[in-house]
Structures are given as C-alpha cells and as structure tokens.
Amino acid sequence: MRLRSPRDVRAPRALRGLRPRLIAACVAVAVLAAATASWASAASASNSLLRSTQQRIADTAARGITDTAPALVYPPDTGDLRKIRDALDGPVVVTYESLRVQAGETAAITEQLRTAVHGGDHLALQRVDSATGMKLLVGMPVLITGVDGQQRPSGIEVYLVRDLGEVVRQVNALTRNAIWTSALALPVAVLLALLAARGVLRPVRELRGAARKLAAGDLDARLRPSGADELAELATTFNDTAASLQSSISELARMEADSRRFVADVSHELRTPLTTLTSVAEMLEEDLERMPSDARASIELAIAETRRLASLVEDLMEIARFDAGAAQPHLERVDVPGVVRECLRSRSWTGQVRLDSPEELAAVLDRRRLDVIVANLVGNALRHGDPPVVVRLSADEQELHLEVIDNGPGLPEGIAAQLFDRFYKADSSRGRSAGSGLGMAITAENVWLHGGTIEAGNTDSAGARFAVTLPRWSEET
Amino acid sequence: MRRAASALCVLLVVLLAGCTVRPSEVFDGGDAATGVAKGTPVYLLDSEGDLVLRRPTSGLGTIGQALRLLFTGTDPDAGALHSRVHLGSVPTALDIPVAISGDTITVRLPIPRRRVYGAKGIDQIVCTVLAVHIQRGGSPSSKVVLTFTAGRPTESRTCPVLGR
Numbered sequence: 106m107r108l109r110s111p112r113d114v115r116a117p118r119a120l121r122g123l124r125p126r127l128i129a130a131c132v133a134v135a136v137l138a139a140a141t142a143s144w145a146s147a148a149s150a151s152n153s154l155l156r157s158t159q160q161r162i163a164d165t166a167a168r169g170i171t172d173t174a175p176a177l178v179y180p181p182d183t184g185d186l187r188k189i190r191d192a193l194d195g196p197v198v199v200t201y202e203s204l205r206v207q208a209g210e211t212a213a214i215t216e217q218l219r220t221a222v223h224g225g226d227h228l229a230l231q232r233v234d235s236a237t238g239m240k241l242l243v244g245m246p247v248l249i250t251g252v253d254g255q256q257r258p259s260g261i262e263v264y265l266v267r268d269l270g271e272v273v274r275q276v277n278a279l280t281r282n283a284i285w286t287s288a289l290a291l292p293v294a295v296l297l298a299l300l301a302a303r304g305v306l307r308p309v310r311e312l313r314g315a316a317r318k319l320a321a322g323d324l325d326a327r328l329r330p331s332g333a334d335e336l337a338e339l340a341t342t343f344n345d346t347a348a349s350l351q352s353s354i355s356e357l358a359r360m361e362a363d364s365r366r367f368v369a370d371v372s373h374e375l376r377t378p379l380t381t382l383t384s385v386a387e388m389l390e391e392d393l394e395r396m397p398s399d400a401r402a403s404i405e406l407a408i409a410e411t412r413r414l415a416s417l418v419e420d421l422m423e424i425a426r427f428d429a430g431a432a433q434p435h436l437e438r439v440d441v442p443g444v445v446r447e448c449l450r451s452r453s454w455t456g457q458v459r460l461d462s463p464e465e466l467a468a469v470l471d472r473r474r475l476d477v478i479v480a481n482l483v484g485n486a487l488r489h490g491d492p493p494v495v496v497r498l499s500a501d502e503q504e505l506h507l508e509v510i511d512n513g514p515g516l517p518e519g520i521a522a523q524l525f526d527r528f529y530k531a532d533s534s535r536g537r538s539a540g541s542g543l544g545m546a547i548t549a550e551n552v553w554l555h556g557g558t559i560e561a562g563n564t565d566s567a568g569a570r571f572a573v574t575l576p577r578w579s580e581e582t
Numbered sequence: 583m584r585r586a587a588s589a590l591c592v593l594l595v596v597l598l599a600g601c602t603v604r605p606s607e608v609f610d611g612g613d614a615a616t617g618v619a620k621g622t623p624v625y626l627l628d629s630e631g632d633l634v635l636r637r638p639t640s641g642l643g644t645i646g647q648a649l650r651l652l653f654t655g656t657d658p659d660a661g662a663l664h665s666r667v668h669l670g671s672v673p674t675a676l677d678i679p680v681a682i683s684g685d686t687i688t689v690r691l692p693i694p695r696r697r698v699y700g701a702k703g704i705d706q707i708v709c710t711v712l713a714v715h716i717q718r719g720g721s722p723s724s725k726v727v728l729t730f731t732a733g734r735p736t737e738s739r740t741c742p743v744l745g746r
Contacts, residue, residue, distance in 0.1 A: 133586075155603060163611040171719055174617030175642035181618070221608045228611030232603065239603050248616040252623055252635065252713040252744055254722035259618045273603045280602060 124306055128298040135294030136287060143283035151276040155269075159241055162267045163228050166243050169193050170263055174247060181261060189247075189263060196266040201259075210237075214264050218244040222262050232269065239269040308336040312343060324351040369425035372418050379415050386411045420543040424527065427550040434471035434554055436579050441466045441475070441498055441505065448479045449496075458483055462498035468505050468577045474551040479507070481548040482571050486511035490569055500577055507573040515563040524561045525549040555579060616719040622648045623713035625706045625743075626663035633709055633743045634663055645689065645714045646678040652710050653693075666703035680711075682720070686738060687711055688727045695733025704728065709741035716744070 173192040177185040186199040186206040196209025213235045221229040222244035229244040247261035311328055318326035326347060330340035386408040393401060426432045442462040449455045479496065486494045490511025497508040516524070523529050528542040552559045557575035564570045621637025628634050638651055655665055681688045689711055691698075698704060708726045716722050725738040 151603075159611070167613065167615045170615035171617045174615060175619075175644060175714075175718055177618055177642075178640040179618045179620050179642075215608075217608050226614055228614055229608050230611040231608045232606040234605045239605070243611065244608075245611075246614045247618055248614050249618055250616045250717050250719060252716055254716055256616060261618065263615070269603060276603050 127302045131298030132294045139290030140287040143286040147279040147283035158272045198264040201261045239273050241267045365428045372421040375418050439472050448476045458494045469579050481544045482509040505575045505577045509571045512568045515567045516569045521561040619717045624651050625709040645680045648710050648714045666699040685724045690729045695730040708739045712741045
C-alpha cells in the first residue's frame with residue numbers, strides 16, 4: 106500500500122512521519138490563527154488610535170482658528186495673521202496672498218499639501234517621515250461663510266506640523282504585543298498538537314500492530330474498536346477482513362486435510378488386494394516361458410502395470426505418512442559411502458554411475474531414508490539425463506553434501522521451483538512414465554525431515570545437478 | 583510542505599509589517615475653519631421697513647458685539663436707515679449672555695421687552711444673531727429664542743431674510 110504521494114517525498118526527512126506532520130500542521134494552524142487574530146486586533150487598535158489622534162489634531166487646529174477668526178479684520182494684515190499663529194501651538198505657517206507668518210520648523214510641509222489646500226474647502230492631512238520622526242501635516246484654508254451659509258475661500262491658509270512620535274511608539278508597542286501573543290501561542294499549540302496526535306495515532310499504531318501480527322500468521326489478531334469515528338470503522342473493517350481471512354484459511358486447511366486423509370485411506374485399502382495381485386503376478390512371471398507367445402506380451406504388460414501400481418501405492422502411503430506427521434527419522438551412525446554403494450549395487454546401477462567420494466565418511470542419519478534420497482536422485486538422473494551420472498559426496502564438520510550430476514540436456518528454464526511438487530512432470534507430453542511422479546516430492550520430504558535442504562539446477566556443462574545438504578550430526582533420538 | 587512553510591512565513595511577515603505608521607498621501611481631514619468676514623453683520627430697517635444688512639466694523643466679532651452695535655447704533659454710514667431697538671443711552675459694557683444648545687440660540691437681553699418696538703425690532707435682533715452665528719460656522723437652520731429682563735420671551739424664531 107502506498108500512502109505517500111510522490112510530492113511528499115520532497116518533504117524534509119524529519120517531517121515524513123504521520124505524527125510530525127500532524128503536529129506541524131496543528132502548530133502552523135494555531136500559530137497562524139493566533140498571529141492573524143492578534144494582528145487584526147493590533148491593526149484595528151493602531152488604526153483607530155492613529156485616526157483619532159489625527160482627527161484630534163485637526164479638530165483642535167480648526168477650533169483654534171475658528172475661535173480666533175471672528176476677531177480678525179478682513180482682509181487681514183500681518184498682525185491678524187500673527188494672531189492666528191499665536192492661537193496655535195507648535196510649528197505653523199499662516200499665509201494670505203503674499204503675506205506670510207511662521208513659527209517653528211516647518212520645512213516638512215509638502216508642495217502636495219499646498220496644492221490640495223489652494224482653492225479647497227476642506228482640511229487636508231498628510232503623514233510624512235521627517236528627520237525628526239513621523240509628522241502629521243495639517244493644511245487648512247480659512248473660509249468665509251456668507252450669511253446665507255455659502256462658503257468661499259478667504260485666501261487665508263494655515264499649515265501646521267504636528268509630531269506623531271507618541272502614536273508611532275504606541276502602535277509599535279501594540280505590534281510587539283501582537284508578536285508576543287503569537288509567540289506565546291506556539292508552546293500551547295505544540296502541547297495541544299502532541300495531545301491530539303496521541304489520540305489520533307494510538308488507534309493507527311494498534312492497527313499497525315494487529316496488521317503485522319496478521320501478516321506473521323496470527324489469524325486471531327483483532328482490534329478493539331472504540332468510539333464511532335473513521336478509525337473505529339477502520340478497526341471494524343480490519344476485524345471483518347481478518348475474520349473472513351481466518352474462516353477461508355481454516356476452510357482450505359480442512360479441505361486439504363480431508364483430501365489427504367482420503368488419499369491415505371484409499372492407498373491403505375488398495376494395499377491388501379495389490380499384495381495379492383503382486384503375488385499372482387510373480388507366480389505368472391515364473392511360468393512365463395511356458396505361455397503361448399501371444400499371451401506372453403499381455404501378461405508381461407499386466408505384471409509391469411501391477412508393479413507400477415504397487416509402487417505408486419507405496420509412494421502415496423509414504424507421502425501420507427509425511428503429511429500426517431507420522432514420519433520419524435531413525436537416526437544411527439552410518440558410513441555414507443557404504444550406504445551409497447549398497448544403494449547403487451542393489452539396483453544394478455554400479456556400472457552406470459561413478460561415485461566420487463572419500464573412502465570413509467561417517468554421519469548420523471536415517472539409513473533407509475538416505476537410501477531413498479540417493480535412489481530417487483540417481484534413478485531420476487538415469488531416466489532423464491545421459492550417463493555418465495556422478496554421485497559426489499563431501500562433508501565439513503557440520504554438513505554433509507551430496508551431489509548428483511548427469512550429462513543430459515539439463516533442466517529446462519524455470520522448472521527448478523516446481524520440481525519437488527507432487528505429480529510434477531517436467532515433460533507434459535510424457536503422460537505415463539516409469540515414475541509415479543512422487544519420487545522427487547518424497548526425496549524432498551526426506552531431506553526436510555533431516556532438517557536439510559535440496560536444490561535443483563544445472564551444471565556449467567549443461568547437465569542437471571541436484572545438491573542435497575544434510576546436517577552431519579543429527580541428534581540421535 | 584516547504585512551499586507551504588515559506589508561504590506561512592511570508593504571511594506572518596506581511597501581517598506584522600502591516601502594524602506600523604507609514605507616510606501617506608494627502609487625505610481629507612474634515613471641515614475647514616471659518617469665521618472671517620468683512621465686518622460685523624447688523625440688520626437695520628430702511629424707510630419701507632425692510633431688513634437691510636450693514637457691516638459697521640471690519641471683523642466678524644461675536645453675537646454679543648453685534649447686538650451691542652445694534653443697540654447703540656454706532657454706524658456712521660447708516661444714513662436713512664433706522665433701528666427699532668435703538669437704546670440710546672444704554673451702557674455698551676453690558677454683558678449679553680448667549681447660550682447655544684443644539685440648533686437653538688438663546689439670547690438673554692439685558693433689557694425689558696417693551697424697549698423693543700414691535701415684530702420688526704425682534705426680527706432685527708434675531709437676524710443679527712443668526713447672521714453672526716452662521717458666519718462663525720453655525721448651522722443656517724438654527725433658531726433663536728430671546729428673553730428679556732421683563733416681559734415674556736419670544737418663541738423659537740428664524741430670520742425672514744435668512745431662513746432656510
């Protein structure tokens with residue numbers, strides 16, 4: 106199952122786990138939310154602070170002038186302009202046509218502001234950054250209001266420069282507070298994220314554990330679904346899957362056991378009549394010379410098939426014993442080359458097989474099963490390969506190595522794995538051969554019974570090679 | 583993930599950078615100052631009895647100053663114009679309290695009502711008060727109430743030549 110998209114592969118290694126990602130996401134969201142909230146409140150507070158300060162400055166100036174103006178002579182002279190100047194604290198410029206009165210440092214006043222005030226009928230404000238800090242410029246035309254309420258510029262213009270340093274300090278303090286608030290959210294967010302991650306990831310961990318147990322063959326592995334969330338649903342689904350798998354597997358196992366028992370029973374039932382048949386066949390064989398020649402061929406065929414049947418039943422019963430777990434090795438100290446020589450001699454293969462072995466090689470093995478292994482492998486080599494067939498024995502302290510090599514065409518590509526299956530035949534066109542189809546399976550079972558391994562392959566010179574490794578000193582029982 | 587993290591950082595920086603005072607363009611700051619005028623408005627009557635605006639001084643002044651001008655009749659160029667509130671020997675140093683509450687201007691005249699001759703005289707006072715009030719930036723829809731040292735006060739009045 107692939108849970109990660111290819112994009113995520115680029116994520117830093119530390120963030121690839123579900124847990125760090127969950128925590129990182131939670132923390133990011135919390136910090137962002139805290140930062141946004143504190144920014145919003147700081148920005149709003151700063152804005153209203155700035156606006157109210159600006160408005161207060163503008164209103165104070167307008168009121169000051171409005172209170173002074175009725176006392177002025179119009180058109181004004183320098184003395185009248187001075188009255189306005191004196192009514193306003195701080196840096197100020199008062200102009201009327203070519204007249205001009207000023208006080209304080211007013212260099213910050215911009216041309217932009219003058220343009221806005223000329224001919225205008227409203228207060229004009231502008232913030233500028235001067236060498237001595239942030240300033241608010243106030244530009245104000247003084248209007249003449251007619252008795253009918255109509256207003257027109259009087260030509261008197263007042264410009265003020267006011268310091269915003271205090272507001273800037275307060276706004277900066279608000280911003281610092283916002284940053285601290287956001288920073289304080291970080292540890293809290295981490296803590297909450299850890300708690301949340303634990304709650305979310307515990308069921309995931311349990312699921313992983315149960316899935317591993319199931320994969321390892323423990324079909325009883327189940328989860329306890331708690332709650333009613335998606336993870337509980339997942340746990341229930343997992344349990345259903347495991348239960349379904351378990352029932353399928355036990356059904357299969359039961360069917361396989363049934364079929365094996367059936368084969369064992371059938372073989373057992375066949376053995377008694379076959380023994381009789383074999384005895385009869387042997388008696389007939391002795392009288393074969395006296396038979397008419399046309400009957401002789403049929404009888405020879407009947408005898409051969411009876412022997413084949415008997416051998417097949419013997420093999421089936423042997424396999425059934427392995428399946429039932431009834432097969433036990435009878436371990437004894439044996440002279441391995443001696444057993445191999447006896448095996449070859451008893452089957453009259455001595456002339457066709459070369460034994461490549463040390464003079465003496467002792468091991469603790471089941472003598473009969475070793476004989477079966479050698480006989481099956483050599484018989485197979487003689488049947489399917491070409492002579493010379495070589496049996497090579499070697500050993501170290503721990504293991505005994507038995508190799509059977511023929512000089513034939515070798516094993517076809519890809520069959521080595523199936524070679525030890527029951528009733529496997531390398532050449533499917535060869536429907537009925539001399540063998541039962543169980544020989545290699547029985548050989549492998551015998552090797553495994555000793556705790557050994559068997560491999561099939563080809564030699565460099567293209568012949569087939571079977572290599573058996575057996576523990577040399579099996580524990581005697 | 584890395585892209586999201588850098589986007590987050592940029593957003594935080596932008597948010598925090600937004601919280602500071604920056605220079606601005608010129609923006610509107612509300613109503614300008616007013617209150618200059620070519621003289622104190624005083625209403626006199628012509629031979630027909632119509633209200634005529636006179637400006638005997640060179641500055642706007644206050645409601646009180648305008649009323650004193652009206653009462654004392656110190657207008658060298660009045661010519662044929664006359665006043666029905668000319669008080670002659672009434673001292674000009676008298677204080678005239680003026681209370682402005684919302685759209686109502688209450689003037690407490692330091693004279694008895696009988697010294698004001700008829701509705702024309704009341705109109706003269708009301709128009710003079712309103713003219714000063716408007717020229718000082720007051721609302722043109724304001725009304726005037728006059729009280730006297732003797733006699734009933736007037737109701738809320740507007741000026742027949744000024745009202746809106």
